[in-house]
Every structure is written in C-alpha cells, then in structure tokens.
Amino acid sequence: MIRVSIILLFVLLSANLSFGQSTISGRVVDKVTKETLPGAYVFVKSELGETISSTFTDGSGKFSFQRPTINTYNIEVTFVGYTKSTKTIENFDGVDIGDIEISEDGELLETFEIKAQVLTGEVRGDTVAFNANAFKTRPQANADELIGKMPGVVFRNGTIEVQGEVVGRVLVDGEPFFGENPAVAMANIPVEIIDKIEFLDQRSDQAVLTGFDDGNTTKTINIITKKEVKSGLFGRLSGGYGTDNNYIATGSLNFFNGTQRTTVLGLTNNINQQNFSSDDLSGALGENGGQAGGGGRGGGGNNALQTRERDGITVTNAVGVNFSDKFDQGKAKFTGSYFFNDSRNTLNRTSSRSYILPSDSLQLYNQDRRSVSESKRHRLELRLDYDISERSAIIWRSRLSYAMSQSRNETLAQNLFDPQNPINEINNVTLGDNRWFSFDNDFTYRYKFAKEGRVLSTNITSRLNESNRDSRLTSVNTDFGTSRVDSLIQNSFSNSNSLNYRVSFDYSEPISENSQLRLQYRIGNDIGKTDQEVLQRQAESTFFELDSALSNQFENKYLQQQSGVGYRFNNEKWRIFTSLDYEVSNLNSDRLFPGFENTQRTFKNWIPRAVINYNLSEQTNIRIDYRASTDAPSIRQLQSLIDNRNPIQIFAGNPDLVQEYQQRLFARIRRVDTESSRSFFMFVSGSKRNNYLGNSTFIAARDTLIDGDVLLRQGGQFNRPINLDGFWDARSYLSFGFPVSFIKSNINLSTRANCI
Template identity: 55%
Template sequence: MDKIYLYTIIFLLSSFQLSAQQMLNGKIVDEESQETLPGAYIFIKSESGETLFNAYTDENGAFKVQKPAVGTFVLEASFIGYQTTRKTYSDLKSNNLGSIILMQDATQLQEIEVTGQIMTGEVKGDTVSFNANAYKTRSQASAGELVRKMPGVRMTGGTIEVQGETVGRVLVDGEPFFGDDPAMAMQNLPVAVIDKIEFLDQKSDQARLTGFDDGETIKTINIITKKETRGGKFGQLFAGYGTDDNYLVGGAVHFFEGAQRISVMGLSNNINQQNFSADDLTGAFGSGNDRGWGRRSSDDLTVRELPGITKTNSIGTNFTDKFDNGKAKFSGNYFFNDSQNRLQRTSERDYILPSDSLQLYDENRNDETNSQTHRLNMKLEYDISERHAIIWRPRVQYEKGTFSGLLTGRNLYDKQTPISETANATKSSNEALRVDNDFTYRYKFGKVGRTISTSIETGWRENNSESNLVSVNRNYQSNNIDSLIQRTLSDNSSFQYEVEIEYTEPIGEKSQLRLEYEIGNDKSANIQEVSQREMENPVFEMDSTLSNEFDNGYMRHEMSLGYQYAGDKLRIYSSMNYEIANLDSDRLFPGYENTQRTFKNFIPRLYLTYEPDKSTNIRIGYRADTDAPSVRQLQDVIDNSNPLQISMGNPALEQEYSHRFFARARKINLENSKSFFMYLSGGLRENFMGTSTYIATQDTLIQNDVLLRQGGQLTLPVNLNNAWNANTSISFGFPLSFMKSNLNLDTRLSYSNQPGLINNELNTNHNLGLGQGLSITSNVGEKLDFNIGTSANYNIVRSTLQEDRDANYYSQSTRLDLYYNFWKGFFFSTNVNNQLYIGLGEEFDQSIWLMNADFGYRVPPSENLEFKVTVFDLLNQNTSINRNVTDVYIETVRTDVLQQFFMLTMTYNIRAFGAAAKPEY
C-alpha cells in the first residue's frame, strides 16, 4: 500500500493546472511551390513593434504560438532566403490563421552565398538543426559521413547514437524514407541533396493525432533537402570483381518529384555486405566488439547482419506520396532477401561455481544457414477533414530457411582435464508467416484539445519447423559413449489483438487531461512432437518427455488517467495506469495441466522537459512497466539440442515489474560551435526473470528420462531480485580552428548488478564499465576529408561467489578514415582500424590491425563515373573477438571473418536535378 500512496502523491503533484491561455496555429508555405517551410520563425508583436511571443514551425511547417491579450497585434514570419511577411490582426475570431505565404528573396540568397558566413545551425526547443554547408565532406559522401561530423553523434556499426540515445527513425523533409530504418537512409542519401540535419524527439503516432503528448518519443533524424533537388533523380549503380572470385553488383536509384518519392534498389555479392550501400564495404570485416553477434534487428528494408560470411541477393523498393491536397500521406515498401551464411566460431566459457571452483566449457561450431525473406509494409495517414483523421498500417512478412550445423562441446575442470563432451550434427528447416494490422481513428470536437480516438492492433503468427539431430556423447569419468538420433516437428501459431479508446479534454490552453482504456489478448497454440530411434533401428518412436502441446492466453486490461502541461519553458506529462493481467495456460500433452496467474499493478509515468533558454534543454523521465513471462519460458519442456547444455521452462514464473528512468541535458552555443550533452539512464527490476543453472556433478536424469552428463548444465528461468543497471554518457564538442576540424570528447560510465542461481546458490555479477572516446573530424573541404577517433573501454568484473577472481579486461578501438583527391580526378582513400584486447586470456589478447585502401579515378567533367581498385584487409589480420558477461559465466568468443582480397569496382553516380517538382502541399 505504501507504494500505491507514493505513486498517487507523485501523480497528483504533477497534475496541477498551471495556466489557461489560448494558442494561435497555422502553416508557413512557399508562394511558388506551395511547399511548407520547416524551421521558419514566427513573432507576435504589438502595434509598436515590441515582441510579445515567438515560435517556429515544426517538420510539417506548422506552428503554435501564444495568443496575446491585446485586440490588435502583428504577426511576423521569416525564413532564410525569403522576404519577411508581416500581417496585422484585429479582433480575431478564430485561432486558426491558415496558410501564411512567404516569397523567395533572390537578392538575399545571392548575398548569403557570396559574403555570408555559414551559420552552424539553430536550436528550436527539442530540435537541434545543423546546416550541412557548415561541415565539409568529400563530394560523393553519404548522409552518414556528414552526420558523424556533427556534435553529439556516435556511429558504431549500423547503430547511430545522438546525444546518448539510439536513433530509431530517419525522415526526409519530415516524411518517412526507407520506413523505420536509420542506417538505410544514412547510406543512400548523398550530401549533394542535403540542406540541413535536424535531431529531434518525434512523438508517437497517437500523440501527433490527438495533440496529447504522452511522453513517448523516438530519437529521430530529419534530413531537410535542398529545394532545387526535390525534383529529379539520384543514386548509384556499381559493379566489382576481385580475387578469389569475389564479386559485388547492385545499385539504388531514387526519384524525387515534390512529395512523391520512389526508390528502387538491388544488391548481389559474396563479400559479406548484407544491406544496401556501395560505400559500406567495411561490412566485409568483423571489427571486433560491435559486429560479433550481428548489428541490428530487422527493419523494413534491411536484415539482421549475421556473424560469419554471407552471400546476399536482395531487391527492394520504397514509395511515398501525398494525395487529396496533402491531407493523405501514403508510404510503402517491399523487400526480398536471399542469403547464404557460413559461420565458424570458437568460444571459451568460465562458469562461476561455489567454493572458489571453476568449470570450463569450450565449443566449436560450423554452421550454414540459407534463408529467404519477403517483407511488405504500408502506412496511410489521412486527415479526412478538420475533425476526422485516421492512421492505417498493414504489414506482412514471410520467411523460410534451412540450417545445417556441426557442433563440438566439451566440459572441463581445467584446460587439460575434460569431464564430458558432445559432437552434434543438426539439419533443420522452417517456414514462418506474420501479418500485422494497426488502425487508429481520431475525432476532434469543436473545443480545441477535446478529442476521442480509438485504435485496433492485430497480429497473427504461424511458424512451422522440422529439425533432425544426431549426437554422440562421452563421459570421461566412466568412459561411457552413447548416441542420440532425434527428430522434432514444431507447429506454433498465435493471434493477438489490442483495442484502445482514448479521450482528451483541455483544462485551459496549456493543460490537458487524458482518459484511456485498453484491452488486449494474446492467444497461442504450440505443438512439439519429438521422436527418437536407436542407431540400429530405423523406426522413430515418440518421446513423451520432450513432446508437448500447449494452449495459452494472456488477457490484459489497463485503465489510465494522464495529464499534460505545455508551457513556454516547462512541459510535464504524467499518468497513472492500473493494469490487470490474467495468464491462462493449458498443457494438453503429456497429461492435462492448467496454469493460471493474475497480475495487478499500478504503473506510474512522469516526463518533464525544461528549457530555461534557447540553447539549454533538460528532460527527465520515469516509467514503470511490466513484462509477462513468454509461453516458452512457462513450459517445463526440455530442449536437449545440445546434450551438454539442456534447457527448460518454469511454470512458476511470475510477472516482472521494472522501474526505468533517464535524465538528459543539452547545452549548445552556435556562435562558437561548442556543445555539451549528458545522458543518464538506469533501471531496477523486481521479480527479474534471471537464470538458474544446475551443473551436474555426476550423470543425472532430468524428469526421470533425459540424461544430463556429468559436467553438463541445466538452465531454467527463475524470478530474482536486486537486478539493476545505470549508464551515463557525457560528450563535449568544439572546433579546432587551427586545423579546420572539430573535436568531440565522449565519456561513458556503466554499472550492472545481475543476479543468478548456480547450483541453488545466489551469485551476483557486478560489471563496472569505464569508457573514453575522442574523435577529430575534418572540416577542410571536398578534396581532403578525414576522421580519426579512438574509444577505450575498461571493464571491472566481480562475482559474489568468487570475489577474489580477476576477470577485468580492456579493449580499445582506434580508427582513421582518410580521403584525398590529390590530382584532378584521381583520389586515394583508406580506413585503418586497430583493435586492442587485454585481459581476455593468452589466446585472445592481441593487437589487430585492419586496413582497407582505395585508389581510384573519376572521369571528368561530371566525375559521375568512377573506377577504383580496392584492397580489403591489406595487413591480413582481420578477426572478430567478443567478451560476454552474464550472471553465471564469463565467455570469450572468436568468429571467422572474410580474409584479404583485391577488387576492381566501377560506380556510376546519378545526379539529375531540376525537373519540375510537384507541390508538397
């Protein structure tokens, strides 16, 4: 009850009404093209010229500004390159000012181009905007090369971090580009089309529909293109062939005509480039810490990059447009990918046992995976009228694949004393279909801020697989050898829905309440049929211990009361949710058993944004959340695909309850181009779903039927407490005028407290991570471009069961990227990467140098046609090493990667701008 009282007090304190004032709204539009103008300034002035209030337009060219109390006032709208517009209003009846037209000022544009000093950018509330011309890159650079030069940006593999937060979306002129795939947009947009780069916190679809800020945001990059490039086409076509029969062919062409944008792309190669980009050839290398396990999850037009070496064939298309005078926005994409992956990996794992003892596990695996993926996504946003609006988002994904793998695993007391081992051969095939459909409707009442909306989300999954396992196992203590021949058929399906109704009510111009009710259910059926046979007997017989059939339901009800306050400098959102969830699981085979759980929780949330001045932004957030155990985690079904590492579920699992917080501070001085960012986050989990590991001291039967060899491990999920983590990132950037470059310093600190059970004894791994990064990005010009940076990380690892054991390790990654156009169309480029590892063990401690080099020529006068010779891994030292720390073991992993080869590549850059552009409304 104390927790309920505390949450209620927090909610009430944050839910008071601070003022009641009216807001004016409208749009700023270009006179000639009728395009909206994001980033235009709005000033509300008295008749005498005194500025009363000011604002700026968002990514859609819309603005909201406080309405003055005086009867007559002047609205002044300005935008760089346009004549300033002034309009006088008297006794205004409506708060909607409609579209305000700005005319281009050719004289002003000419003066800026000839004599004007390029401004670094501007700050507009949550949005930081940087002018592309203030950062010099090579002429053929992509958006990613431009963005990495900007303060507060950190790019690691396919992940982009801005001000300590991971970027989840990239927009072009405020509209989706390549769905929700940041890396794809960064790789395919050339700097030639970019005018500005904006970093912002984009609100959820529901918040943008209703106008009620629910505090949920996605860190977003909005790329504003140059007006003259919004009509035409651009892209790349490339082909290359190299030693060892390595090849690369593909391209991407983008057609822009106002709001209509069409992209077509294709890629085929055997050099490990798994996603579209001609210049991202460093994807051929495993660069250590960030590539060992794959870099990304699936997005609209990309696949998760697999470790090992992959042969890829893929095509994709992306389409966006506006209809009905700009009220309807449609976007969609289709993607097909065919990949063949080979993985060779070795790993060494140290299990942390009670009484200062250790057990080792070594594993070697050689896998081949073939997969095909079809993905279709669409989204329609339609403002049917001033009061009615909808968002509809259907998605379909189909996958099929085959897998074959060889695995050898060995448990040891020490390096020379084995306990048990296994050798497995596995072949499997799978087929999966996924269909999702989300629909949201909103109605605005006559009173501003009063809305009602409803959303329906549905999802259907079907997954079928067949797996065949042949395993030979040995116990070194008794010298017993046995074999296992097993076939597994799985059929899993699920249907889930979620229905939500939301009502918002203004309580003054700056305050708003929200009432919400949500109901959802996740129904699933799982059938697993496992059969075994003896070596000399060709007939399979069902194993009832490993076979199962389950029907599961997870019904959830949630009621919520929310409040927001939107002041000039202070914005608050708070809510109190009450959730009731019922889990109902029926085991139909072997033997009927019903499992029911009911979870009841208060879930508070609070977000606060404070802007004391234009250059400073502080944002603080707290949210609680729940996480129910998955169907797989609840099933007490044994998985013995690796007989030395058996796993099973736990029907007694409870729901996990988490507390998460963050704090972010930003200070930017655009006059001297100095910037400061700080991001702090952390979390505490109650009933943390951790792992219980049992390490057999002798041959043991699990459920009286499945043999666990001496030294083998049985793992199952359990609820534990005292699981928490904290992270902070601080970055500081400023120009180095003497060398025409920018310096960025990045300091990172992390701590995790992760509990686990080992042979029923509690072990907690404490992991303290210290990181320091430094990067210098050039701002010289198009002919010389370089980036140099280093990132050092030191991890201090301690386990409560073995506090004296030193598992500390140090890694450092240093990289130089250099491009030099040394004479006419001839150029040289290289990237050099050093990976230093200390403390991983004698076999893994090393300093690895990776070097690529290009020598090329661009044919004048357009220089669109390019020939280059590339050498990959010039020093022939490429490798991939990872260190993983969990609650029960510390593991070091090495993965084989692509080795040295040479390639000749021809690239044609398409740059055809200036076609008549359709209006963007």
C-alpha cells in the first residue's frame, strides 16, 4: 500500500502542472567551418555580469535555457581553444535565437609546421578542463585509463577521486550517462572518441532550477566527445581465454543520433572483473553477518547501492542499457538506465588480530573463513528534466532496485593467550537466503515570479526499503580450559522495512543586483520496523523453540524539522553563500518484543553553513566550505537485539544512543597554467564530532552473561555502539603535474595525509 501511495503522489503532482512555452534555444558553431561545437559552456548573464543560469551544448551543438524574467541579458559562450563570444538579447519574444558563432583562439597564417607540447588544460571557475590529446594511452584503452593519467585522479576501492574528492556523477557531452555510476562510464567509453575531460562541481538540482547557489555540489566528470562521433554507430567487442579455463568477454554498442543516444553493455568472465562498477555488483545481502553497522537514519536493511567491491574471486554475467533523448523542442530531457547482474563469489580469508587488555596482557584472535555466495540484481533508474512553461520547471528522478542472494559461510575462529595457548574455538556453518527491495523518488518543482530573482521551489523525496533474511546456523564451540564442547543449531528469520520522506519549501527574494535572500522550511520522517525470530533446537531433540533473548520486534520514528535563512552574493570574482538553520529532531523508538519499552529523545541544534568561492585569476580558483550537520543512529544500532552468530564475537545495539553533531571545514586551491601545462591542486579538511557514533569492545576475562541471558565465554568479545566525544579527523592532499618534453610525457606527483 505504501508503494502505491508514493507512486500516486508523484502522478498527482505531475498531473497538476500546466504546460507552455518556457525555453529559449540556440546553437553554437565554428565561425569558419560552421561545424557545431558540442560541450561548449553557455552562460546567461545580466547586464551587470551576474550569472542567471548556465548549461552545456548537446551532441548537436544545441543548447536551451529557461527564459529570464528580465528583458535585456547577455549570452556568453566559452569553449576550449576558442575565444569567448557574447551576444546581447533585448526584448526577445521568440524561442530560437539561432546560431552563435565563435572563432578559434588564434590567427590564420600561411601554412607552416610547428612542434609543441599539447596544452594540458585550463581552469574556468569551478571547472578544470583537460585535453585528451595531452595524455598518451594504450591502443583500445577506455576512459578510465585516460582519466587515471590526469593530475589529481585516483581510483580507490571502486570509486574515483579527483583532487581528493569522490566523483559522484559522470556526464557525456553534458548529459547523464548510466545514472550516478561513474565507473560504468569510465570502463565503457573508448579513448578514441574523447576530445576533452572536464572536472567540475555540479550544483544540486534545486540550485540549478532556482538559480540560488546553496553551495551543495557533486564532484562531476564531463566527457566531451569528438565532433565526428556525435552521430553514428560504434562499439567494441573483446574477449580472451587462458589456462585453467579462465575467460572474459566484454562488449559495448553505441547508437548516437544527435540528442538521442543509446548504449548497450555486456560482460561475462571468471577472472574477477566485477562488472561495470562496484555499485552494480555488490549486494550479497547480509554476507557480513550483520555485525556493527554504521550510522545513518531510518533504516534497517542493507543499502546495496553503497557497498564496495567484494574480495575473493567472482564469476560475473551482466548487461546494462542506457538511453537519453530530448523532446518537445528541447524543453524536456529524459534519461534512463537498466542493469542486471548475476554473480558467484568465492572467498577464502585468514585474519589475525592482537588485543592489548587493560592489564597490559595480550590476547590473540585468529580466523579462517570460506564463503560462497550467488546473487542476482536488477536496477532501473529514470530522470526527467522539463521546462513546463516560462515560469515553471520540474526535475524528477526515480530508482527501483531488487536483489536476491544465497550464501554459505564456514568459519573457524580461536581466541588465544599466545600461539600455543588457545582459550576457545568455534566452528560455524551458516546458510543464508536474502532478498532486498528499494524504491526511491526525488521530485523538484520551481516557480519563477515576474520579479527577477523571486523564486519559490519545493522538493519531495521518498525512499521505501524492504529486506528479508533467513539464516541457518550450525556451530560447535570448544572451551580448551574445561575441555567442554557445546553445539548450537539455530534458525533465524528477519524482516525489516522502512519509509523515509523529506519535504522542503524554499523562497528566494532579490535584495540587490548581485545578492539574494532565501527562506526555507524542511520536514522529514524516517519510519522503520524490524522483526526477528530466532529458533533454537533443544538438546537431544528435533524440536525448535523461540529464543526470546535473541528475538526482537522494534519500531523507530525519527521526525526532523528545520527552518532557516540564507544569503547569497555573486559576481565575476566572488560567490558567497551563508545560512543559519534551526533544527528540532524527535526520536521515538518502541521495543515491542520481548516486553514493551519506549525510548524518546529530542535534539535541538543550530546548523550554520558558509561557502566562499573566489576566482583569483583565470587560472586559479579558491574554495572554502564550512558546514555543520547531524546524524541519528540507525534502527540496527538502537536495537538491544543480540547477534550471537559468532559466539566468541557477539554484537548488540544500544537504545541509549543519541544524535551525532558534526562540524566540517574544507579549503581547496587549484591552478592550471595553460602556457606551461603545469597544474597544482591542494586541499585540507578537518571535522570535529560530538557524540560520535563509535563502537566499544568488551573482552571477557571469564565466562560472562550478557544482558543476563547470553553466555560470553572467557576471551570472547562483546561489541556495542556507543557515543564518544572528542573525535576529530584531518585530511590533506597535494598534487603537482608538469610536462617532460624530452620523453613526451606528463608527470604527476601527489601525496596525501590522514589523521584521526
């Protein structure tokens, strides 16, 4: 019923909107050749130079923007290797301003030949652009190899970092490509079709629609393709076979026809190439046994969209499709993608840990683990950007995911005083069967009033999660001190579901030519419920009985309201945003079984924010960002439920947890010298957290009862989340790149330091 209500909500919102003419379009072309120029920046500016909106040209060199409320404005076009062009528009009532011609940055001379270092790139405000030709790659390489050679780029644990910041989105010629899966684009776009690579801080959907830059950005890569591949059919097929029956086959096929683009991907292998990205293939849900979870609101269930690549050897079969197009005279943009993954993972892992006890004595923990898991996953992502009328526009995003997995885990673990003196041992076999479903929606609506800069917008987001996990545990436990051997046969059935929603209203009012005031109100509610039954087989019997110490029913509600005021100032050099919000959060948790227990908490906090962006020169940009935020404990962390699937490493939640409050400061400087092709990037960041959501570990010096019911053997560990004060961390990153002409190469030097 919840799913149906959400779908009806978005249908009704869309149905009540009226349609009309709202956009102005045009095309950017080379002044001499008249060829279109995809990927050019188009800025709409007031007569005083304030940026009203900005966009990219598409694969056909076309652009469109919402009609400004002022009568006179300038359209400014910039493109790497071309001079900047500005066109003034006065009292224009049409919808197409025609072609804007720009000239190459240089003079046409008599024919002659020169040899010089290719210009590496340039800085344009928040954007750093690099020429693909300045970096040499292997034949048949993909975009990931090209981008990996650029200054400040690092591939780490299935993610891409640019100048120390994680990339969250990839665009191709300014349009989304496979949703928010950067590694998909990196591994499936051939280098030979790439002209330029841009790294930029893309504003939030609400900031794009309203024109009010609130400082919320996503590190984004924009891949600009060459002119000759804007239309046509191209692709790549590769494969290999080797010893021990190892194999791999991959393929990609692209249909480009102006703004309409379709890409089909395929992959099969048994050599551990885990799909198009870590985001697509992870998801053997519950494989880690539900041990200490991280923070986060709402919940319950696993977030398979945020897990990392799995260790071990994975056999993978996968397919993906991406489609994008524009319609209704360019006023509407639609993108969609679908993935299917079928994988089998085998992992053998040996680990050893040493613990220093309060008595300064040492305790060892050794573990051998073997796991085999099979998983299948479907994911569908859709996005629609629509300029409904001159004053109204919407952005709608939706994601639907479903996954299932089956697993077998075998664990042999020991606690030891020293390598020759074991304390106890467990030998576990766990069979798991898991299913997970998620449905996300994000809807933003904006209305512009007649007065320039006066804007009203609303954003509605929702997320529905449901997960089911069944497991069967067989365990043999040995106590070497008493020579006692115990066995445990346990079946558990767990179901969790959650509904999270957020609604926000923002009103912006101009107070001068270069500044705006914003009032905002937000309300959100996270509703979660979990139900776990654990059945124990009785000694010398085939009957199972409910274990009330390990079973649990739990409901959690987290209501959050926030209101505040923000101020924005923009000119050609400075972009400044400050805000101050007041937040009231109410946490209400009910344990329904065993026994009823209610926990209520109210948190009140001031949430300040400040962002300063300064263009020191055309080549140098500085950004400083300070923000505060809160984080509530997850439903799993709040449950007093005990997880004893590893009897010598027991985990339980903590209903006494409170909200975490974090303050973070970030500073960045970047410079790209186009004449010398030298680049420099540096950032430092630090955070301080009050009531940090951490974990405590208790090591039993003797046999101990946990919560009066569950036995923890001598040397066993009991883990529980707690709040900690005084937590802080600091990070720094430095990168310097320069060309070396005598070997026709670029050298990038980088270093980083982290402190916790």
